[in-house]
Amino acid sequence: MKKIRNDSLREEIYNQKLDNGINLFYFPKKGFTKKYAIFTTNYGSTDNKFVPLGEDKPVELPEGIAHFLEHKLFEEPDEDLFQKFSSQGAYVNAYTNFNQTSYLFYSTDNFYKNLKLLVNFVQSPFLTEENIEKEKGIIAQEIQMYQDNPKWVVFFNTLKAMYYSHPVRTDIAGTVESINKISKDDLETAYKTFYNPGNMVLFVVGDLDSEEIVKTVNSAGKDYADKLDDVERIVQNEPDDVLLKSIEERMLTSKPLFHIGIKDNELNLTGRDAVKKDIITNIILDMLFTNSSEFYNELYSDGLVDSSFGAYFTGKKTYGHSLIAGQSDNPQEVYDRIRRMFKKSDKYITEEAFLRIKRKEIGGFLTGFNSVEFIANNLTDLYFQDFLLIDYLDVLNEIKFDDILKRFNSHFREDRSVISIIWPELETGKN
Amino acid sequence: MESQRKEIGNGVSINLTYTDKFKSNYLGIYIIRPLEREEVTLNSLLPMVLDRGTINYPSTLLMERRLENLFGANLKISASRRGERQIIRVSMEWADGRYTGEEGLDKDVLEMVKEVLFDPYTEEGLFSKTYIEQEKKNLKTRINNKINNKRSYSINRCIEEMCKGEKFSIYPSGYVEDVDGIDEKILYDHYRNILLKSQIEIVYTGHDNKMNLEELMPEEILNRESIKYVPREVIIEKSQNKNQVREKMQVNQGKLVLGYRTGIRYEDSLYNGLLLGNEIFGGGPNSILFRNIREKHSLAYYVTSNIVKHKSIVLLDAGIEYNNYQKTVDLINEALQDMVKGNFSDEDIEIAKKSVRTSSESIIDNPQMVSEFVFGKIIANDDRSLEEMIKQLEDVTRKDVIDAMKTVNLDTIYFMYGPNREVQNEKNKK
Structure with missing residues (x-):
């Protein structure tokens, strides 16, 4: 395997693209008992319009299909996968987000057997009309669980207000209606396109032997006749401005919840540039909204926000947004103050604050390396943006105060911001 | 991984686990209290007030800035239910100097932990009235928020119904109706009382940086006279309600x-x-x-x-x-x-x-x-x-x-x- 080392982090990572098409990475973590593997396809809820492998016309599939497929891959004709993993001492799970579907397990022994099982089950779907119908009931419960969670609803309403048509505005699991439309054909079309090894990556973290890992994945991986480099995904042209300035709803909650969203328009970046933009924006948000900032402390002292207040930026190639979230009896006042601050920020955007937050980021990143999950999950996420996690500290270190000022002026704009509020029910609903 | 335990004073012990496999170190100070209606709301409010400032860093803002300069050392102060105990925990996790390139920060980190717990920000010998009033309001919100998470709300409701009359049914965040009666003197007296009467456990896991953790505890804590240990929970054998x-x-x-x-x-x-x-x-x-x-x-x-x-x-x-x-x-x-x-x-x-x-x-x-x-x-x-x-x-x-x-x-x-x-x-x- 090819070795890539980062000296400041004192860590290294090994990579090899195997003959069966699987791109394999191994991150050694000496002395750790827990061993972790995560097999990921670059396929999430935002990818439901695409050109299927071997065809030339785009299709559009029902919302929630990536997540549905994730559930279904756990189905095997003759064995219970959960039981099989458990009997080999492993804990198996999976998740779907906007951009990827990941299958993972961790174990303390029998690692290679479990690794083989992971690759095998992800590469061998077993779909029947009957087991698809059965899953609809389970997923409907999952969707309803989220619909009762005011934090989830306030978040998705923000995306619905910011975006006109970008699929990031639709719920990851879809709706009860959309999942009921999902057919066996739909699932097969999605599977054959996105689960081609050319669209996937496998990360392994732990105290392991690299040759044994390669041998295992080589023997487990299926041969694919159709090799694929990239899937053509159709994303409609999304306007720069926002669809709605505000969105409100009533739910069973104790206090009004709010999210303020700021839509990004510096898009289509990859690799170092994308990661750098991400870090810069998050540093700015920390300078403004974390509890070491004067702005936060003003809002807090005036009783407008509490310690649940916070902000982060997230983005991929075709979308990006900053989200400022909290609860308040007067969300509109919080929003007004934030917008006023955007115009007069000298007091908050200082070099001293920047250097301080940068130190915090370094410590936080290092602490993350205690966790095999942190390493593997972040490696995966950044891999699909063409970036290797172990170079993260170097990018962080090269950021200058000028970068902060420039990004602040371009991104933090009132005209690209929205507010989403969940008000408590008029009646608490108790009777 | 071997742990050593050592009693350093009446009712105070240090528990050490040394290892080099982590990039950070973790220190927790645990104060063990009984779960009781009389003090649950006080114990729940105390961490929120301690988080507002120390003698040298008298506001959240200054405390947080200090922590950020210590490479984002992660300070957490909390109160939680463990059986029929309420545990007040002050913890810190920080990146080890071998990786940040600045060794010797450990002493500063310890100093900070010590200050947070033993030298909080006070006005005329009591907690700040302003801070108390703000945090009382925040605590009420926190207690009312239990309805936002329907799953944990339901579990707590089941416990409440099932364990009526048992201490375990006490809601660990406290009670809205008990918040109003608290003021800067009541909470400060309670704070002093629990420091002087409770079992305290210091737990460290991380690199052996040759720190003297005994120095974390002031003299008065090492020389306490009587400690009130929390008894083992009462177990009801048979189901009673249906x-x-x-x-x-x-x-x-x-x-x-x-x-x-x-x-x-x-x-x-x-x-x-x-x-x-x-x-x-x-x-x-x-x-x-x-x-x-x-x-x-x-x-x-x-x-x-x-x-x-x-x-x-x-x-x-x-x-x-x-x-x-x-x-x-x-x-x-x-x-x-x-x-x-x-x-x-x-x-x-x-x-x-x-x-x-x-x-x-x-x-x-x-x-x-x-x-x-x-x-x-x-x-x-x-x-x-x-x-x-x-x-x-x-x-x-x-x-x-x-x-x-x-x-x-x-x-x-x-x-x-x-x-x-x-x-x-x-x-x-x-």
Whole structure:
């Protein structure tokens, strides 16, 4: 395997693209008992319009299909996968987000057997009309669980207000209606396109032997006749401005919840540039909204926000947004103050604050390396943006105060911001 | 990973676990209080006030800036329920100097922890009135927020109903109606009182930086006269209520919680049988409940059961359609009967053993989890090593599991449901 080392982090990572098409990475973590593997396809809820492998016309599939497929891959004709993993001492799970579907397990022994099982089950779907119908009931419960969670609803309403048509505005699991439309054909079309090894990556973290890992994945991986480099995904042209300035709803909650969203328009970046933009924006948000900032402390002292207040930026190639979230009896006042601050920020955007937050980021990143999950999950996420996690500290270190000022002026704009509020029910609903 | 324990004063001990495998170090100071209505709200408010400032960093802003300069050292002050105890914990996790390139920060970190706990910001010898009033308001919000998470709300409601009259039913965040009576003097007196009377445990996990942790404790803490230790919980052996509580709320999904009593204490040898029995019954995706309720009947997305170790209680919860209530309860009852009759395979036992073993072994990969494990052993008066615990689990037999599950008796069912939407949909279909 090819070795890539980062000296400041004192860590290294090994990579090899195997003959069966699987791109394999191994991150050694000496002395750790827990061993972790995560097999990921670059396929999430935002990818439901695409050109299927071997065809030339785009299709559009029902919302929630990536997540549905994730559930279904756990189905095997003759064995219970959960039981099989458990009997080999492993804990198996999976998740779907906007951009990827990941299958993972961790174990303390029998690692290679479990690794083989992971690759095998992800590469061998077993779909029947009957087991698809059965899953609809389970997923409907999952969707309803989220619909009762005011934090989830306030978040998705923000995306619905910011975006006109970008699929990031639709719920990851879809709706009860959309999942009921999902057919066996739909699932097969999605599977054959996105689960081609050319669209996937496998990360392994732990105290392991690299040759044994390669041998295992080589023997487990299926041969694919159709090799694929990239899937053509159709994303409609999304306007720069926002669809709605505000969105409100009533739910069973104790206090009004709010999210303020700021839509990004510096898009289509990859690799170092994308990661750098991400870090810069998050540093700015920390300078403004974390509890070491004067702005936060003003809002807090005036009783407008509490310690649940916070902000982060997230983005991929075709979308990006900053989200400022909290609860308040007067969300509109919080929003007004934030917008006023955007115009007069000298007091908050200082070099001293920047250097301080940068130190915090370094410590936080290092602490993350205690966790095999942190390493593997972040490696995966950044891999699909063409970036290797172990170079993260170097990018962080090269950021200058000028970068902060420039990004602040371009991104933090009132005209690209929205507010989403969940008000408590008029009646608490108790009777 | 070996831990050493040393008593450094009356009721104060240090627990050290040295290792080089982490990039950060973790220090926790645990103050052990009884879970009681008289002080639960005070204990819950105290961390929020301590978080507002120290003698040298008299505001949240200055404290946070100090922590950021210590490479984002992560300070957490919390109060939480552990059985019928309330644990006030001040903890710090910080990146080790070998990686940040600035060694010698450990002393500054210790200084900060010490200040937060023993030298809070005061005005005329009491907590700041302004801070107290702000945090009282925030605490009320926090308590009222329990409804936002319907799942944990339902579990707490079940405990409340099931353990009426027992200390365990006390809501760990406190009570809104008890907040108003608190002022800067009452809380400060309480703070002094708990420092002088409680058992205190210092737990460190990380690189051996040759720090003298004894210096964390001021003289007056090392030389305390009388310590009030919190007694072992009262265990009610038999289920008493067979209660059914239903509450209607504005929700889409019904939340079902079943509370059982077992009477098996964690000190009993049969407790390991209960641990494995619960794992087989509803511990994870390989459990009987998951296979039946979710995979076979597609009634729920989540269905799990958990043991409340210190109270010998089992709590089972699931999110379901309202009109599937009876069907789900019947299937759960059947599944429990199957356990009692021994209708589970030897493989189920092996799987449960492996599952518990994997999660036990993973503890040593995280400095906070190591510290919590060490602390958990102290309050359970358990001096076994992790290896011994795992070994004893391996020895559990089928008979142990059945005997343990025979003691699991239903006590209370709590059900949260909403407007009758689904029934209408069913009608429309027809």
